[in-house]
Amino acid sequence: MNLRHLLTACVIATLSSTFAFAIEHVSLERDSKSIHVDGKIIVEAADGGLLVQDASGVLWAITPDEIVNRDSDAIPFAPADHDAMSERLLKEFPDGFRVHKTAHYLVCYNTSQAYAQWCGALYERLFLAFNTYWKNRGFKLHEPEIPLVALVFDSQRSYAAYARPELGEATSKIIGYYSLRSNRVVMYDLTGSEAGGGNSRATAAHINRLLMRPGAERTVATVIHEATHQIAFNCGLQTRYADIPLWVSEGVAIYFETPDLRSSKGWRNIGGVNRVRLSEFRRYLRNRPSDSLATLVSNDERFRDPRIASDAYAEAWALNYFLIHKHPKDYLAYMKVLSEKLPLRYDDPKDRQALFKECFGEDVEKLNTEFLRYMRTVR
Numbered sequence: 001m002n003l004r005h006l007l008t009a010c011v012i013a014t015l016s017s018t019f020a021f022a023i024e025h026v027s028l029e030r031d032s033k034s035i036h037v038d039g040k041i042i043v044e045a046a047d048g049g050l051l052v053q054d055a056s057g058v059l060w061a062i063t064p065d066e067i068v069n070r071d072s073d074a075i076p077f078a079p080a081d082h083d084a085m086s087e088r089l090l091k092e093f094p095d096g097f098r099v100h101k102t103a104h105y106l107v108c109y110n111t112s113q114a115y116a117q118w119c120g121a122l123y124e125r126l127f128l129a130f131n132t133y134w135k136n137r138g139f140k141l142h143e144p145e146i147p148l149v150a151l152v153f154d155s156q157r158s159y160a161a162y163a164r165p166e167l168g169e170a171t172s173k174i175i176g177y178y179s180l181r182s183n184r185v186v187m188y189d190l191t192g193s194e195a196g197g198g199n200s201r202a203t204a205a206h207i208n209r210l211l212m213r214p215g216a217e218r219t220v221a222t223v224i225h226e227a228t229h230q231i232a233f234n235c236g237l238q239t240r241y242a243d244i245p246l247w248v249s250e251g252v253a254i255y256f257e258t259p260d261l262r263s264s265k266g267w268r269n270i271g272g273v274n275r276v277r278l279s280e281f282r283r284y285l286r287n288r289p290s291d292s293l294a295t296l297v298s299n300d301e302r303f304r305d306p307r308i309a310s311d312a313y314a315e316a317w318a319l320n321y322f323l324i325h326k327h328p329k330d331y332l333a334y335m336k337v338l339s340e341k342l343p344l345r346y347d348d349p350k351d352r353q354a355l356f357k358e359c360f361g362e363d364v365e366k367l368n369t370e371f372l373r374y375m376r377t378v379r
Helices: 082-092 113-136 156-173 204-211 217-234 246-256 275-285 292-298 309-326 328-339 349-360 364-375
Strands: 022-030 033-044 050-054 059-062 067-076 098-101 105-109 148-153 176-178 184-188
Touching: 022 050, 022 059, 033 059, 082 098, 082 105, 098 113, 105 113, 113 148, 113 204, 113 217, 113 246, 148 156, 148 217, 156 176, 156 184, 176 217, 184 217, 217 246, 246 309, 275 309, 275 364, 292 309, 292 349, 292 364, 309 328, 309 364, 328 349, 349 364
Parallel strands: 105 148, 148 184
Antiparallel strands: 022 033, 022 067, 033 050, 050 059, 098 105, 176 184
């Protein structure tokens, strides 16, 4: 289902706060199934299409032809708390799943308790580091409206069974992901049976040792990358289904993605040079087109082409790294504008270019020259 065309592009109204927080009850037919959704309306289109968020944070994009009935009441919308969300998760998943609670997360898992606790601690360290980082730069984030959910499966097989409807054929190549629709991070136990499986004697130190082995860094980085997306979309840096350029959202996630597992705080070196992405970017420089910066900031096409996506990700990291270090005030202003974007309103390439120029200067070629010169000094 194409969200860009799901709701009528013209005259889309984001509802006033007074109405948005009333509970909307929508009955719909989808794929020959009857579905009932209770939640708050995020967007209502001129043609009657809806974007509804339910109490557990799931976004429902509903076309007019799917709606069977809708009504609302005066009861204020209330997002699910830790207990209510835990109850929903345990009803959704089969016997064998449990929920580990932390201050901001619910880790729903069917692997060892030790691994779930390790994940919860890692995510909490990321949450604190992420919020502190932006606060220190003048961007105040807010607490999540609902608990952040991480699903941790005991094996790649059980993970794939859950993820395949959303990821399709790419499931076997992706070890974890963040779903904009469900607002969940989904992954599987990266240690396999080595962490002890259901063995309650497995410890965080043992898990750390397994995941600090040569080659494991990128695996852990991928999981943290997806968790960074989740925090960004729940704490006010970005809005789900808003038109956030991928060079920004992916670049920010890469900027935070590698933790220090030896540190109790986990992120002593936020913004350190990402050696993998730097190496990829240097390889890309050998044949980098002259309009590379312009195409990166104006549309997301390069990220969606598997033949060149790795180059786009590398340049996204490099551009964010450069702007954060050399143009921090302009970068912060740009991020604040993006944070105010509304769901399902899409900019065309010219609009994206215009916003970039408004924040970083009209002379993009000059900026490009400075960008390349700076990145050649990064070690």
